[in-house]
Each structure stands twice: as structure tokens, then as C-alpha cells.
Amino acid sequence: xxxxxxxxKAAGGDSNAIVWVDADGYLAADKDGGAPYMLTSVxxxxxxxxxxxxxDASSGxxxxxxxxxxxxxxxxxxxxxxxxxxxxxxxxKARVEGLRQxxxxxxxxxxxxxxxx
Numbered sequence: 471x472x473x474x475x476x477x478x479k480a481a482g483g484d485s486n487a488i489v490w491v492d493a494d495g496y497l498a499a500d501k502d503g504g505a506p507y508m509l510t511s512v513x514x515x516x517x518x519x520x521x522x523x524x525x526d527a528s529s530g531x532x533x534x535x536x537x538x539x540x541x542x543x544x545x546x547x548x549x550x551x552x553x554x555x556x557x558x559x560x561x562x563k564a565r566v567e568g569l570r571q572x573x574x575x576x577x578x579x580x581x582x583x584x585x586x587x
Contacts, residue, residue: 536586
């Protein structure tokens with residue numbers, strides 16, 4: 471992540487951006503250095519997983535079965551576009567939202583062979 475960010479910053483220009491991972495990188499980045507290059511982030515919603523686990527354990531429903539965070543269950547999300555919002559065309563935003571909905575409703579399969587069965 472940091473190496474990619476450094477390379478994009480070094481390339482300069484106002485059309486270079488990255489997609490961060492794990493958390494909303496924009497919120498943690500230096501507002502004068504890294505934030506301007508953060509298009510968005512793919513967020514692992516760890517708080518949701520922790521909440522669900524504690525809630526299940528407290529109600530006697532805890533299971534050690536593997537769990538996958540999904541768009542549907544709130545286990546992953548896409549961060550706001552922040553500084554890039556006005557620069558991303560509406561049709562691109564609509565297409566991303568359409569893909570998100572297809573993933574949620576299952577019409578776009580994003581499973582892998584590594585998913586728990």
C-alpha cells in the first residue's frame with residue numbers, strides 16, 4: 471500500500487489515484503500528501519464481525535464455523551469517493567452501484583475456490 475501510494479504520488483498529476491484496502495485510507499492519510507490520491511477503499515468491516523460474534527456468543531448462538539464478510543451482510547464495503555466524488559462520472563458511479571447490487575443479489579458470482587464450504 472505505502473509503496474503504491476509513493477509511486478502514484480511520484481508520478482504526480484491530478485488523474486493518478488489508488489484504491490486502498492482494509493480501511494478507508496483517505497481518513498488515515500496525510501491530507502496534503504496521500505489523501506488526494508485515494509480514489510476509494512475496499513473496507514473490511516471488522517467492527518461488524520466483532521459485533522456479530524459477541525452478539526451470537528451472548529445469546530448462546532456462537533458458532534466456530536467460518537464466516538465471510540460480504541456486501542450483503544455488511545462485512546465489506548466501499549468507502550466514499552471523498553475528493554474524487556465530483557470527478558467520477560455519474561455513469562461510472564451507477565455502474566459500480568449496479569455491480570454492487572448484482573453481487574448482493576447473487577446474479578454476479580464473486581466466490582472463489584478458497585471460500586469455506
